[in-house]
Amino acid sequence: MVKKYIYADNAATSKLSEAALDAMLPFYKDIYANPSQLYSFSREAKKAVNVSREIIAECIGAKTEEIIFTSGGTESDNFVIKNAIFQNWDVVTSMIEHNAILKPCEQVKSLGGSVHFLNVDKNGIVDVSNILNKIQNMHGIMSIMMVNNEIGTLQPIESLIKFAHDNNLIFHTDAVQAVGHTHIDVKTLDIDLLSASAHKFNGPKGVGFLYKKRSVSLYPLLNGGGQELGNRAGTENVPAVVGMAIALKENVDNLLNTQIKLKKIECILLDSLLKKGVNFIRNGINHLPGFLSLSFPGFSGEQILHRLDLKKIIVSTGSACDSNNTQISHVLKAIGLDDDVAKGTIRITLGRENSEQDAIEIANSISSILKNMSIEKYNNRS
Incomplete structure (x- = not known):
């Protein structure tokens, strides 16, 4: 053997959840319509997308309209950081972020934007002390990952959010390693933006979401059709969205x-x-x-x-x-x-x-x- x-x-x-796979299969085989179309054949696909959005929102304490479907964590992170270019934001981030944050930050800098990197201690905990003398004149965003993808350190996210908001900064967290693995309530934490990727919590690859608080405005990263309430163009990946929702609920419930x-x-x-x-x-x-x-x-x-x-x-x-x-x-x-x-x-x-x-x-x-x-x-x- x-x-x-x-x-x-x-x-x-x-590994892809069996329940997620079972839920996805009908949307590959039989219910394959474009959910944006007006005819009756599209209704079941559209309903599946809407229900999936509701499930995901409930899992993280969000409102349904605050969930934007993306192709994964990398797109969600780029969506947020590249808005620094569009909106002339200062960016504050850490030295230990995933490259899906660091590479867009390099692009922001190359185009003349302002990016400030926070040091971490020997355990990977973010230290805000080296930014204190600069923070007063900043206008922009702080992006700190919830769980580091190499050493597994959970950041003191509540205190970092408070620091950001006390200094008039929007707070984003790359929660790719955290969603589905630790309890998250975006309202209680007062998170403004959060990135997630389905394949990290037993969902399919190639799909994720961005939580965006209703009061936060972002320019779309992808332009085209009016999908995702105008936030992200492109025909929804219905099977993957369905699988993501089922996998996340399964993980959160257990x-x-x-x-x-x-x-x-x-x-x-x-x-x-x-x-x-x-x-x-x-x-x-x-x-x-x-x-x-x-x-x-x-x-x-x-x-x-x-x-x-x-x-x-x-x-x-x-x-x-x-x-x-x-x-x-x-x-x-x-x-x-x-x-x-x-x-x-x-x-x-x-x-x-x-x-x-x-x-x-x-x-x-x-x-x-x-x-x-x-x-x-x-x-x-x-």
Whole structure:
């Protein structure tokens, strides 16, 4: 019997929910009409889009008309940041944002816009102190991710929102790693803008949403038809929208049980490594359950990844979007890791499909791999 993979890279993408897949299929096969059309054949597709919008809004405490469907987190982030060009905003963001924020910020700067980067401490917590003397004259937006995609640190989002609003800044959060995995109520938090991506919470790839508070005005990133109340042109991806809504509701409904399960599996993995005498550093603080960034000083994270892959265990060396780049990530640099430590970093992100036995096998495999790599190092020096 062929051994199955142990998939532990859920921050890169997650397995599509069976319920989401079942809900999507009719809209590929039979209910394929364009929801914007006026004839009766379109009504069921249009209704599905509207119901999906209601479900998603309810899951994050928003109003239905505040949900804008997009192609994913990257588009949602670009939608927000590129409005700094259209609206002459100052941008305040952090050194550890995803490139879907950082790259548009570079474009804003290249066109003469103002972008200010906040430092983070060794745990990846944003520090606003270096902006205090400049903030009074700013007009624009602060964008800080809710959960870092490489080290799993949850930001003190409430205090950051208060800081932004006290200084007349709109607050946006890239919540791609957070939505469906931690409780979010946009009204209670007073968030102005929030980005999400379906495939991070067991939905389909290629679809996401942007929450936009009714009082916030954005120029459309995509112009054309009048879809999404004029906020985003293009025919809606009806099957994907339906699947996203079902997957998010499923995750939100089971949130507490999933968090408890992942925390238990995470503890088993860490305890197993410690019992085997493995030397490692866990990066970050106040982590999303099941999110582990582990550094093994003196070793190569890339080599660990490939050797785990041979054992059919799937992990990452950092942000999946940078998987072709073997240099130290900007996040690990920003938290001040020494090169020797940073190069030995892997990211293990557990999901609802993982088991306690998976955690034990991952720990056993890492221990075995490091022992073999140590022997190889010794032999090469001899």
